[in-house]
Amino acid sequence: MQSKPNTQKGLYLYDYILSGNCYKVRLFLSFLKLEHELIPIDFFPGFEHKQTEFLELNPLGQIPVLMDDGFVLPDAQAILVYLAAKYDSTEAWYPKDPKLQGRITQWLAFADSITGSCSAARLHDKLGFKLNIEQARKEGHQNLRLLDDHLVENKIVGKDWLVLNRPTIADIACFPYVALAEEGGISLNDYPAARSWINRFKKLPQFIVMPGIPPLHGMKNNEGEFFNQEGLCFS
Numbered sequence: 652m653q654s655k656p657n658t659q660k661g662l663y664l665y666d667y668i669l670s671g672n673c674y675k676v677r678l679f680l681s682f683l684k685l686e687h688e689l690i691p692i693d694f695f696p697g698f699e700h701k702q703t704e705f706l707e708l709n710p711l712g713q714i715p716v717l718m719d720d721g722f723v724l725p726d727a728q729a730i731l732v733y734l735a736a737k738y739d740s741t742e743a744w745y746p747k748d749p750k751l752q753g754r755i756t757q758w759l760a761f762a763d764s765i766t767g768s769c770s771a772a773r774l775h776d777k778l779g780f781k782l783n784i785e786q787a788r789k790e791g792h793q794n795l796r797l798l799d800d801h802l803v804e805n806k807i808v809g810k811d812w813l814v815l816n817r818p819t820i821a822d823i824a825c826f827p828y829v830a831l832a833e834e835g836g837i838s839l840n841d842y843p844a845a846r847s848w849i850n851r852f853k854k855l856p857q858f859i860v861m862p863g864i865p866p867l868h869g870m871k872n873n874e875g876e877f878f879n880q881e882g883l884c885f886s
């Protein structure tokens with residue numbers, strides 16, 4: 652592992668390209684246009700995140716870990732909150748309103764449930780991790796049902812996103828493992844609102860891709876609407 656950076660200055664992300672949790676942080680760094688350096692961790696097959704040097708950064712042995720001017724912070728959701736509080740002067744991504752912060756935090760916690768289900772199923776299918784795949788898929792579907800229903804209810808009251816009518820860190824936290832669900836054998840067929848939300852997410856300025864999450868295929872017309880190859884407009 653490339654250990655600690657040579658200098659205390661700057662933003663560093665201990666990262667694994669196939670990790671949806673690391674991708675949450677990469678996405679937000681991109682949305683905020685923050686200069687940073689990625690420090691690759693050999694998660695598989697090297698299990699570098701379980702080695703002594705990494706455990707000094709995060710005793711839980713999990714990625715991602717952020718280092719900002721020497722301040723070390725594990726956990727994707729904690730990192731999203733920290734980056735929003737420190738670097739988003741517009742306060743758009745994590746508004747300073749107690750009820751909104753409570754609601755957003757509810758979805759940040761839900762994002763960890765998605766990790767425990769959809770991401771677990773993907774680890775089983777893609778990397779051969781030994782776990783109860785039926786249980787992981789069942790819980791994944793339960794989470795997706797809840798998310799899809801919530802998006803439908805929000806749409807009725809004019810909200811396109813999980814908390815507001817604009818994206819917040821709640822959407823960033825939930826997006827990766829919903830978009831990657833099919834890699835764990837969890838079909839998105841029954842979740843049309845979630846599929847539309849994925850497409851909306853991919854249209855955000857500074858959106859970046861990861862393996863398994865390709866860009867939106869389509870073209871913009873003069874009104875900025877997206878059209879796919881069949882000429883169908885999708886929002």
Ligand SMILES: N[C@@H](CCC(=O)N[C@@H](CS)C(=O)NCC(=O)O)C(=O)O
Binds near residue numbers: 700713728
């Ligand atoms: N709550 C943590 C979970 C992070 C997590 O599960 N990371 C995975 C990689 S995507 C990991 O490091 N797994 C190893 C382990 O849990 O032992 C977060 O959101 O960052």
